[in-house]
Amino acid sequence: MQLDGTDRKILRELQLDAGRSLDEIARAVGSSKTPVWNRIRKMREGGVIGPQVVIADADKLGFEACFFVLVRTSEHDADWQGRFLHAVRSRPEVMEAHRLAGDIDYILKVRVQNARAYDVFYQALISEVKVHNVTALLSMEEIKNTTALPV
């Protein structure tokens, strides 16, 4: 699906704050309700616009520790990979997981209450799937965190 300048403007607004009324967004992009609504509907149907969510405050909820976990494995068969995927997807403290190119096989972003909670997660993970080498990078400060793509 092809987007024009107005679509991009709308998308930018919705990525920043989707809580406003159609009228406000229409004014922000220099249009009126109906065309904006139709464009949003089309972007929804086209899958360009995904879910609409609220962002909760991690600190206020007591998730004060954030780790980036670099995982190396010696086993690259489909069975192992399947079990690793399942483990990662079923654990709610794993916010993000990527399979990588290069000597590090996976990176995880894990949000937990504290270092102890990370260790509980780590022990559970390595007992569920065998990994060759794990390095945890502890975040001291979240400098930036956005869900908005630069459209």
Add this chain to the structure above:
Amino acid sequence: MQLDGTDRKILRELQLDAGRSLDEIARAVGSSKTPVWNRIRKMREGGVIGPQVVIADADKLGFEACFFVLVRTSEHDADWQGRFLHAVRSRPEVMEAHRLAGDIDYILKVRVQNARAYDVFYQALISEVKVHNVTALLSMEEIKNTTALPV
């Protein structure tokens, strides 16, 4: 601010899909409009609930490359740090940035159209701030990516 079980249920629902009506959410958590609305308002005021946004589809928008960038620096003075922060915050392709404990100083998550666009970003970054060592981890597959905290 203290949350009870109902607050957590509401928060879970809103983290999954904030696009539904109050009636639907009230039904999902086993309550009615008014109390749900009051609880949401309180969580907003308390900062537990942050912005409400739409999640755009990176692939559909042509952001097909995702890098995790590990940065080491030899300069740790306030001036350098300030310039690095500014560089990172002002670049829209940087989705996430953390200051780390340990021998790696920073990790960035960068979303770009392709490898060439990453190189443009990389060149611009190292010309703006001096860094000692940079390692880029290329994501082959996004296994998981959620904004929902396990409340």
Add this chain to the structure above:
DNA sequence: CACCCAGAGAGAACAAAGTTCTTTAAAACC
């Protein structure tokens, strides 16, 4: 032990959205 008061939930009433429809204008294509 009865009474009163504070807090929270349910449902009705009201205001403000979202959604659809119709008309109009503009642009693209014969």
Add this chain to the structure above:
DNA sequence: GGTTTTAAAGAACTTTGTTCTCTCTGGGTG
């Protein structure tokens, strides 16, 4: 140059968000 298609604007309609009032429950007090 006329015709068809596309999109925008504004009005009409429907759904939802927001407020209000009433009721119930639980806790403290005379």
